[in-house]
Amino acid sequence: MGRKIGWALSRALLYSSGWALCIVLCLVWAVGVAYGLRLFILSTHPGWLLKLYGYGASAYVSVPNYGLIDAASVSAQQRPRHDFLSGLPLLIFFAASVVFAFAV
Numbered sequence: 001m002g003r004k005i006g007w008a009l010s011r012a013l014l015y016s017s018g019w020a021l022c023i024v025l026c027l028v029w030a031v032g033v034a035y036g037l038r039l040f041i042l043s044t045h046p047g048w049l050l051k052l053y054g055y056g057a058s059a060y061v062s063v064p065n066y067g068l069i070d071a072a073s074v075s076a077q078q079r080p081r082h083d084f085l086s087g088l089p090l091l092i093f094f095a096a097s098v099v100f101a102f103a104v
Contacts, residue, residue: 002033002061003060003061003066006029006061006063006064006065006066007064007065009025009029009064010064010065010085013025014026014064014065014081014085015065015078015081015082015085019081022081022084022085023088026064026084026085026088026089026092027092029062029064029089030062030088030089030090030092030093030096031092031093031096033058033061033062033093034058034062034092034093034096034097034100035096035100035104036058037054037055037058037097038097038100038101038104039104040054041054042104055097058093058097059090059093059094062089062090062092062093063085063086063089063090064085064089065082065085065086066086
């Protein structure tokens with residue numbers, strides 16, 4: 001479900017909006033995924049193996065355009081945005097997950 005929401009967000013806004021909105025949406029998306037995972041962990045108290053699986057699945061979902069577009073088919077002018085959308089949300093997710101693990 002998270003993957004489909006990320007794809008819809010990518011198609012509707014992330015590739016066509018301005019850079020400022022794109023950055024804000026990436027921040028909100030990645031922090032939201034990290035916070036949702038943290039709340040899920042706090043409510044269910046899974047073992048370490050399920051936590052590891054949860055972090056891996058959430059890292060996958062945190063990149064909203066993952067698998068949406070073949071990287072070879074992206075035009076040269078859209079390449080910087082595509083690379084940005086493929087990298088920044090994942091980094092934000094990792095940082096937010098560390099912060100939430102100690103603060104929430």
